[in-house]
Amino acid sequence: MINTQKISIDCLIIQSEGNIVSNMDGEKVMMSIHNGKYYNLGTPGSTIWDLIKTPISINQLITTLMSKYDVEKNECEKQVISFLERLYEEGLIRIVDRS
Template sequence: MIKNQTISMNQLVSQGEGNIVSDMDGEKVMLSIHNGKYYNLGEIGGEIWDLLKEPISIQTLVTTLQVQYDVNQTDCVEQVTAFLNRLREEDLIKLSNRDHS
């Protein structure tokens, strides 16, 4: 996996395999079976994780969150891409390019 690549709004993102996720007091916590680490995704991070059950474009993810939380696009893009970058660095998500055929 190339970890230095920039996340593109047209890419598809989905949950990686091998993670056990539970709700604890309104926040999602996750155990990665692959690396043996625990993660607290928080409330909004948990909602993002739920949206990643099926491959979704990052643009659609941002648009969904903008409507749900009434946040401006610039802030939403910045926060979502930062969160996804952290998940990618830990190898918790899968990114793929859309085919434009």
């Protein structure tokens, strides 16, 4: 699956359907039903996954993460967008139309 839409700070995102998710020692592991791949999201990734159950702006996501973790805004933004781009490329999240 090739997704060409660019993720930016203003995007509204949500989890895609079709993923089986389980908690293992505080981290999320999941399998995509669509591509048959397994993923380990790690601790920060697990927090992000929980926060994107409902549509959320990336800006709000970053603000929330900064309140949970000791991280500078620029670094948080860079890491979150990079992580979300990988999820998007794998078809694990969707960009929601704001209209």
